[in-house]
Amino acid sequence: MKMKRFLTAMTIFVVLGLFLGACQPAPAEPTATEAPAQSAVTEAPASVAPTTVKIAFFATGPLDEPWSQAMVQAVERVKQDSPQGLAIEYKWFEKVPIDDYEKFVRDVIDTGEFDIIWLHDASAGTDPVDNLRQQYPEQIFGVSASNYFPVGGNTYFVQMYAHEPSYLSGVIAGMMTKSNILGMVAGFPYASVNHQLNAFMEGAKSVNPEVQFKSSYIESWWDPVKAKETALAQIAAGADLIFSERYGAFEAARDKGVLAFGNQSDIHEMAPDTIITSPLVFWDPDVKFVIEAWYDHVVNGTAYNAPADKPIYFLMKDGGSGLAPLYGFEQTLPPEVIAKFEEVKKQILDGTLVIPLNLEEVTIE
Secondary structure: OHHHHHHHHHHHHHHHHHHHHHHHHOOOOOOOOOHHHHHHHOOOOOOOOEEEEEEEEOOOOOOOHHHHHHHHHHHHHHHHHHHHEEEEEEEEEEEHHHHHHHHHHHHHHHOOOOEEEEOOOOOOOHHHHHHHHHOOOOOOOEEEEOOOOOEOOOOEEEOOOOOHHHHHHHHHHHHOOOOOOEEEEEEOOOHHHHHHHHHHHHHHHHOOOOOOEEEEEEOOOHHHHHHHHHHHHHHHHHOOOOEEEOOOHHHHHHOOOEEEEEEOOOOHHHOOOOEEEEEEEOOOOHHHHHHHHHHHHHHHHHOOOOOOOOOOHHHHHHHHEEEEOOOOOHHOOHHHHHHHHHHHHHHEEEHHOOOOOOOOOOOOO
């Protein structure tokens, strides 16, 4: 009897234990935030933002040439107000041999010293540019050349178009000429040259339909002697103002006592009584544009995405071009000339006057 009561009590105890165990809440499943620390995914650290950008510039011509001087001046200005507060360091490689151009640039790239490679002319041809940009797909290139050619991707073709200040120079020339003959001395019949000559002519004709032109390409980027001789011939043929697209032509104007216009960089000090003003090329926004593209790629991993069908360029209103000061000519030129000049300048800047971009070679009948 005692054994029976013991077994019955044990049975009740076991059943009660099972019943109470079934009533306990189940252990909670770990959530994502409660996952063990060792299984957490570690985020990749953000790229450290650079504080310096190093640029290598390459040109087949001399650094004294206006095309290169305009770029040097632009970079110096950009250094004072650089994108992202970057310190800008640059080195200029001038007179790079055309036959050795591609190898020369490649050797510099391979040093790993520079962030941006800037090919500041294409005298060596388009093949070296294409070969380099394909061989170094992670390298950003800037290209500034006389004639545009398709690039894209990691290669940003920037162009200077100074047709608007050239048009303004033509306005002054068309009103100042006594002989109704204006001279133009230029390098090659390339787009970067033609657009200025065409705009100068249109500006002169806009105020003087009777004006005629003497125009010559000297087939050289740097031959001051030939440029001077060409301008002297134009002056002998009746030209009383000279548009000096190349160095040397303004010297002929100075020697013969006629007025002239410089080009690309401010050369007033070379002939202060001769050079009224100069259409100026400001590469500043182009330099900033390429630096920003490099910075975005390095910091954010943004792919290089240069346009492949057109160059990047900025107009006067965007800071891409302008005119040198008149340096006192505003007092010596007739008031009506200055008034017209200021009127047209305002129209260009506010967009009410659009100057056509004519890249065609100038031919004078």
